[in-house]
Amino acid sequence: MSNKNENATADNATTAIVDGQSQIQNHNLILPEKRLVFNDKIISPLVTIDGKSLLEADLPPIKFVIDKILPQGLFILAGAPKVGKSWLSLDFCQAVASGGQIWDSTAEKGSVLYLALEDSLSRLQARLKKYTSEGIPDLHFGTRALKIHNGLIVQVTDFINNHPDATLVIIDTMQHIRNNANDKNAYVSDYKDMEILRQITNHFDVALLLVTHTRKMDDPDPLNTISGSTGLVGAVDGVMILEKEKRTANGGRLTIANRDTEGYVFLLEFDNDTCRWNFIEGETAEEHEDSLFETIIEMLSYKNKWSGTSTELCKCLSELEPEQSFNPAVVSKKLKSNQNVLKNKYKVDFAYEVRNNVKLITLSM
Numbered sequence: 170m171s172n173k174n175e176n177a178t179a180d181n182a183t184t185a186i187v188d189g190q191s192q193i194q195n196h197n198l199i200l201p202e203k204r205l206v207f208n209d210k211i212i213s214p215l216v217t218i219d220g221k222s223l224l225e226a227d228l229p230p231i232k233f234v235i236d237k238i239l240p241q242g243l244f245i246l247a248g249a250p251k252v253g254k255s256w257l258s259l260d261f262c263q264a265v266a267s268g269g270q271i272w273d274s275t276a277e278k279g280s281v282l283y284l285a286l287e288d289s290l291s292r293l294q295a296r297l298k299k300y301t302s303e304g305i306p307d308l309h310f311g312t313r314a315l316k317i318h319n320g321l322i323v324q325v326t327d328f329i330n331n332h333p334d335a336t337l338v339i340i341d342t343m344q345h346i347r348n349n350a351n352d353k354n355a356y357v358s359d360y361k362d363m364e365i366l367r368q369i370t371n372h373f374d375v376a377l378l379l380v381t382h383t384r385k386m387d388d389p390d391p392l393n394t395i396s397g398s399t400g401l402v403g404a405v406d407g408v409m410i411l412e413k414e415k416r417t418a419n420g421g422r423l424t425i426a427n428r429d430t431e432g433y434v435f436l437l438e439f440d441n442d443t444c445r446w447n448f449i450e451g452e453t454a455e456e457h458e459d460s461l462f463e464t465i466i467e468m469l470s471y472k473n474k475w476s477g478t479s480t481e482l483c484k485c486l487s488e489l490e491p492e493q494s495f496n497p498a499v500v501s502k503k504l505k506s507n508q509n510v511l512k513n514k515y516k517v518d519f520a521y522e523v524r525n526n527v528k529l530i531t532l533s534m
Contacts, residue, residue: 239376285310287341343380
């Protein structure tokens, strides 16, 4: 704008530029010296950086609390009730507090705060005895905490200030620190709460992991099963989903989706004696999806065309890959949403039709 005091009105609010247009350079950020007025209050202009300066800036790399799978930031660990989320959380705590490993990933040693808000000290003691007979000095437990809007941030900040080497905070479960049952707009409420919790990860080099539940639903994208609105997933830096094919089975799958790292799918097995999740095998999320399509290619190598229901398809795929689990609803949705990938990458034609109230899938090469 060329006029210093040019006013613009919108929604009965007035915005004005009251100083000049000069700019200063500070750490590659362009910080305008001008001041803006909004509703008779001085506000700051936007702080920007140009593409060349951003490309040349010496910025710190992503720091990991657990190599590859858990960077610093705000994250969610979700799973069905009693699926083993708390045991997995304790696996993470033990690895970080001891500076050891979990599966094939190395943890950065540091103090850990584990707020086990559904547990008693007696239950935590019984669990800890499964891990060690000597104790873990850098792992700190709490069974009570205030809610997000009533002082939780101050409590966690105080712990980190008293333990400057802290790198991991786990809150189990997230619902115990929230109080929005009467909130009419779930998305806004979810996003707002995550932004408040982000104050911790914005000010300290820690990972904050929130444990929560999933809903009972079939969906090709596990992120859609997290209890709550999409505001939760949209506001955090990453999500982990722990699933079991059957509640009584020991086999599990951990899907990891982070903003700044590769996605992973790990096949795990729960050891009832040690109460640990053991690593079976892992692959990136893209490799996991490719494995479904590659099994379809193998099936079509025996005959160039296949037609039937999604249940029949899963039965055929399971015969070829008995160690993999194939869910009819999930497979059907993945095929529908990846028709271009099937066609362009794998040269497979996909067709879907309803005939005599029967949903039929046709695959051909």
